[in-house]
Amino acid sequence: MLREATTDDVNLMLSWRNQETNRQVSKTSHEITAAEHAAWWSRVRTDPTRRVLIYLHDDRPAGVVTFFDLRQDGPQRTASWGFYLDADGLAGRGATLPAWLGVMRAAVDHAFDVLALDRLDGEVLADNTVVRQMNRRFRFVEGTGRRETHDGREITVVPISLNRDNRRRR
Template sequence: MLRQATDEDVDTIRALRNQQANRDVSITTHEISAEEHAGWWAKTSVDPSRRVLIYERDGRTAGVVNFFDLDAGTGAWGFFLDADGLAETGETLPAWIEVMKEATGYAFDTLGLDELTGEVLEHNTVVRQMNRRFRFTEGEPELRYADGRELTVIPIKLSRADRRKPKETR
């Protein structure tokens, strides 16, 4: 289930984002300080071009979905899971599939987007494979520098027409 993030979620969002597994596959890999995170939330929580959602699984917070640059039928997204908690319970893959289904559904059905974009690091082959499973296409890789390292970042895109249709419930 996805729900809107609130002020009460801020510490949990930061804790999940700072998990080593999430930092390893992010463009910025440093540990986010409380001050930096508070500044981000202060801007993000009032920005009409953004949505921050909490992904809940079995009644507990299991991830965060960010939508940003929302404008006239287009938007970008990213997400991270509770890598540590889900690994302990053996639920990483089912949670990953579920959050992608719910997030793409939210993008197209709730936000009404026609196109959803994002980015993935070239070395993150598992995520790239999952993105293809969900019919995202990759664009031309680009070199970036962040946190003192060179990265190859690959843009991804999914159009409403190309998305996997949700299975109908009977």
């Protein structure tokens, strides 16, 4: 289940985002400061092209889903998305895989059923083979990777997309 993020969630979101597991698979790999995070929150919470949602697993906050570059007018309704989980907390409870499947399902459902998108876009690091496999399981299609430099490291970023018609239904 997803719910709107609130100011009460800001510190929790920052603690999850700064977990080593999440930083390793993100374009931005440095530890996010409280000031950086507060500036981000200030921007996104009033931006009509963005949505920040909290993922609940077993009725407990367990992750963040963001939708951005939301285009809901025009011939094709699109957005980009990303997510991260409370990797440490879920691992400690033995709930990583069920939460991961759950957040992917919830995000895809939200994109197509709530936001009424035609296409959902995203990115994944090329060396994140586990996420790439999961994306394929959910029928995301990969584009051609591109080299980028972030936080002093060279990475290959692979674009992904999922069209409404190709979505896996439960």
